[in-house]
Amino acid sequence: MTMPVIGAAPSTVLRAALQLYPARYRRERGEELAEVFADTTAAGSRTAVAREVLGLALYGLRVRLGLTGASAAGRLLALVAPMIAGAVVGATMVPWLAALDRTTRWLAWDDSFGNHVRAFAPPAAALLLGVAALLGRWTAVRVTALLLGAVGLYDLGLAAWSSNFVDAWWVGYIGMATLPFVVAALLLVAAPTDLLPRPNLRTAGLVLGSVVAGGLLEAAQNWDDTTFPLDLQWFVVMLIAPTLLTFAGLRGRMGPAAVGLAMLVLTGPGSLFNIWRETGGISHLLPMAVPVVVLLALVAVAEHRFGRRTALGMVPGRV
Numbered sequence: 001m002t003m004p005v006i007g008a009a010p011s012t013v014l015r016a017a018l019q020l021y022p023a024r025y026r027r028e029r030g031e032e033l034a035e036v037f038a039d040t041t042a043a044g045s046r047t048a049v050a051r052e053v054l055g056l057a058l059y060g061l062r063v064r065l066g067l068t069g070a071s072a073a074g075r076l077l078a079l080v081a082p083m084i085a086g087a088v089v090g091a092t093m094v095p096w097l098a099a100l101d102r103t104t105r106w107l108a109w110d111d112s113f114g115n116h117v118r119a120f121a122p123p124a125a126a127l128l129l130g131v132a133a134l135l136g137r138w139t140a141v142r143v144t145a146l147l148l149g150a151v152g153l154y155d156l157g158l159a160a161w162s163s164n165f166v167d168a169w170w171v172g173y174i175g176m177a178t179l180p181f182v183v184a185a186l187l188l189v190a191a192p193t194d195l196l197p198r199p200n201l202r203t204a205g206l207v208l209g210s211v212v213a214g215g216l217l218e219a220a221q222n223w224d225d226t227t228f229p230l231d232l233q234w235f236v237v238m239l240i241a242p243t244l245l246t247f248a249g250l251r252g253r254m255g256p257a258a259v260g261l262a263m264l265v266l267t268g269p270g271s272l273f274n275i276w277r278e279t280g281g282i283s284h285l286l287p288m289a290v291p292v293v294v295l296l297a298l299v300a301v302a303e304h305r306f307g308r309r310t311a312l313g314m315v316p317g318r319v
Helices: 008-018 023-041 046-065 072-098 100-109 113-134 138-162 168-190 201-220 232-251 254-279 282-313
Strands: none
Touching: 008 023, 008 046, 023 046, 072 100, 072 113, 072 138, 072 168, 072 201, 072 254, 100 113, 113 138, 113 201, 138 168, 168 254, 201 232, 201 254, 232 254
């Protein structure tokens, strides 16, 4: 592949950005990418060149991870994006409203500016995220989700630091509340921009419906109940059912897969932590977890193979 003559530094960063693409992709389209890069940055400033390199590198990561608009994973993430956005709003507002009396007493005791920020910034950010999703402003959605995810990651890191990285129970307990927001932010950022839905009645319905569903799922997770979620009905609803729905994506059924993935974002961390807690640790969990993982893997393989056969059988003219 011949690199354009655009100076030593840009050529070096261009080579580095292209290395993020799969080898086959570089062989087939590397020259074209380099020529387009040279044309768009020929008279550009250092900032413009850096922006083009960053865009090229980020798309290379998308291609390597299979998260482009042409991939099944990319289509799934674009479909689930409004559901995750709405679920984040519901999962933020329900605990905040439930603890409003306690928050009021806390602020009456110490009404410092920092406490007001900690009390009102998360719900304000969640409402902003919801409005942005309704308006189709996905950049604002992603930035706000990243802020909420960063706060969650900070709280999780603080829990680990305060426990000297030895109290797995406390870290897991905090993780139940914070990891959903971290995962949600990553999935929203990973969704292909060109496939994200435009503002319309369908998107508004998905967002608003997910606000309600996310709030109900958050309210249903009784974290301090020592029997939750090992009661059979809750275990099925919170973990098994959404996992099986997500497997529907292996057969090309993106709608059920999106619903399952959105549910798992909220319920997965809490369910897994409570299972670990009630079984007494990893050593006690493995005898139960290994057969379950093997069974789920077999279901995934069966779904994938059956889905391929069904798709082939639907091809016109194929016997």
